[in-house]
Amino acid sequence: xxxxxxxxxxxxxxxxxxxxxxxxxxxxxxxxxxxxxxxxxxxxxxxxxxxxxxxxxxxxxxxxxxxxxxxxxxxxxxxxxxxxxxxxxxxxxxxxxxxxxxxxxxxxxxx
Amino acid sequence: xxxxxxxxxxxxxxxxxxxxxxxxxxxxxxxxxxxxxxxxxxxxxxxxxxxxxxxxxxxxxxxxxxxxxxxxxxxxxxxxxxxxxxxxxxxxxxxxxxxxxxxxxxxxxxxxxxxxxxxxx
Numbered sequence: 001x002x003x004x005x006x007x008x009x010x011x012x013x014x015x016x017x018x019x020x021x022x023x024x025x026x027x028x029x030x031x032x033x034x035x036x037x038x039x040x041x042x043x044x045x046x047x048x049x050x051x052x053x054x055x056x057x058x059x060x061x062x063x064x065x066x067x068x069x070x071x072x073x074x075x076x077x078x079x080x081x082x083x084x085x086x087x088x089x090x091x092x093x094x095x096x097x098x099x100x101x102x103x104x105x106x107x108x109x110x111x
Numbered sequence: 112x113x114x115x116x117x118x119x120x121x122x123x124x125x126x127x128x129x130x131x132x133x134x135x136x137x138x139x140x141x142x143x144x145x146x147x148x149x150x151x152x153x154x155x156x157x158x159x160x161x162x163x164x165x166x167x168x169x170x171x172x173x174x175x176x177x178x179x180x181x182x183x184x185x186x187x188x189x190x191x192x193x194x195x196x197x198x199x200x201x202x203x204x205x206x207x208x209x210x211x212x213x214x215x216x217x218x219x220x221x222x223x224x225x226x227x228x229x230x231x232x
Contacts, residue, residue, distance in 0.1 A: 044222035
């Protein structure tokens, strides 16, 4: 059971917009900034969003992020077949000894 | 941009030890916190451990604390993960990753391709 809760799967048609939610608590998202990663099966994860809504260089502005209270959301517009992947949220957790925590992951299917 | 290459994965028996390595190149090794993250077959990402840029701070995930030890060798630009008393549930792909900024953020912007650890009798 992951500390951060994500829906197991989402789907949408090419060109449409999709959002992926990430729910936590005051020990993590409520007091720490969030990152998002994209992982195509069989490859390493790639950083998409950091500091809740910033994109590393090379990440298109079709990807966006937001954080409110103890939840965060990843948005993807203009869906492409190449966006089909697993998406993970991550943040720091202040409980016990601390550390990074990830969501359980959301599989995006582009229909 | 930087590159990370993991090695040392193997098939081992429960209760034994294994050391993973992660060779870094293309960036200032001394300037970044480094992480180990693992992924069990068909499962999600699980953060394992981190070590600060100067090696003075180390944090571990609950499932490995007391059994795993993270370290770094500046002279070799290499990160290590010493894994002791291995369990079947440690079976996973192990990735090393670089923290985005010189100080600890928890954001991982450069990842290796991973090395496979299988713990089985």
